[in-house]
Amino acid sequence: IAMAPETRYARTTDGTHVAYQVTGDGPIDILLMRAWHSHLEHEWEEPILAGIFRRLGSAGRLIRLDRRGTSLSDRFDPSELPTLEARVDDIRAVLDAAGSERVVAIGLAHGGALCSYFAAAYPERTAGLVLYGPVPYMFGENVPGDIASTKDEFLRTWATPEAARQVVEFAAPSRADDQDLVAWIRDEERLSGTAEEGFAQWELVVRTNVSGILPSIHVPTLVVWRNESRWPPPPLDTLIPHATLTAVPGRDHALLAGDWRPPLAAFEEFIDSLSGMEPELDRVLSTVMFTDIVGSTEHAARLGDRDWASLLERHHGVVRRELARHRGREIDTAGDGFFAAFDGPARAIRCAVTVRDAVADLGMGLRIGLHSGECERVDGGLRGVAVHIGARVGASASPGEVLVTSTVRDLVAGSGIGFEDVGIRELKGVPEAWRLYRVASI
Structure with missing residues (x-):
């Protein structure tokens, strides 16, 4: 022995x-x-x-x-x-x-x-x-x-x-x-x-x-x-x-x-x-999250520029706080939406649901989409088909919804996160249709 x-x-x-x-x-x-x-x-x-x-x-x-x-x-x-x-x-x-x-x-x-x-x-x-x-x-x-x-x-x-x-x-x-x-x-x-x-x-x-x-x-x-x-x-x-x-x-x-x-x-x-072989570091598996404020134009018109800017600042603070808690990385902030990336899909889902609920307390609704796939690293950011799919999943969400692709759901199987099948959706600019799931519980 x-x-x-x-x-x-x-x-x-x-x-x-x-x-x-x-x-x-x-x-x-x-x-x-x-x-x-x-x-x-x-x-x-x-x-x-x-x-x-x-x-x-x-x-x-x-x-x-x-x-x-x-x-x-x-x-x-x-x-x-x-x-x-x-x-x-x-x-x-x-x-x-x-x-x-x-x-x-x-x-x-x-x-x-x-x-x-x-x-x-x-x-x-x-x-x-x-x-x-x-x-x-x-x-x-x-x-x-x-x-x-x-x-x-x-x-x-x-x-x-x-x-x-x-x-x-x-x-x-x-x-x-x-x-x-x-x-x-x-x-x-x-x-x-x-x-x-x-x-x-x-x-x-x-x-x-x-x-x-x-x-x-x-x-x-x-x-x-x-x-x-x-x-x-x-x-x-x-x-x-x-x-x-x-x-x-x-x-x-x-x-x-x-x-x-x-x-x-x-x-x-x-x-x-493998001796002497250099790694390929320009592509990596990531879970991308896209958020969008529902009715942002109407909010801005109703509140006026100063109050809308104040509310938007509070919204950004909530999102950034939860990104830090869930090991997410802010990639871009376009207007009133966030593009973020995570090294794990379960953390991304829990972050998305927490952000949605916290922002609701501010009187705002969000659409959120998540996808896991290969992304290309470029100047500190990410790009590629996976990024495009994530953005389109977010655009497909209804107010208050967190939608994920079947890839995300498969990767978190057994984690206790609950989903509802919302069917197969055509995503603009994406060659193949995707089965999407609504996050029901975390």
């Missing part, structure tokens, strides 16, 4: 403590995210997994973490699932604590969802992206219609030999008779959290859909899978601009089963190819 290294803790902006470990001393930093539950110290008791860690640690400085809500990290209330950007903030906090400026992000199975979002939102911190065995849930495919209906069975079998054996038979069939692996998986489930906490992590897996942001990933990307595994990936080389697909022999989905050397060799070759 390999001796586990020291576990340290990083503190996120919302006060969550995230456990992490750093091993190895290679020339590049490597972030490794396992599928959906983990235990930093227990992982070293699985010989093959420990060998993989040592191998990666010889290629670079290996950084691993336990997600919030599991194992050695702080827990959350299972009835209130964390947002995607909160989970990505965990990665940022760990990298900051570890003194890491840029990483090659390797996501195993569903760990690839968080790594994909991180690469799209923070290209300056991502030297490259590796997706090993990406699962269909990441792309909104094969999602159970009624997740809640599976809960009783999940809770009954959590951390039992029965459930662990099913995991091995499904993901690691070549090790189906390995009782040590079955026992290790059973113990990892038990150590990672209660049955309720385990189900919350599973719900995050099946609800997190990053298909809409894949075209916004502009870092070199390698997709690796075993050619006879249950879940071949979709054609990600047509969805991610700089992606290369590599199939290696085998039928096991789990990296710790079958011959793990070919996948690791592909990882290492990819990492070596």
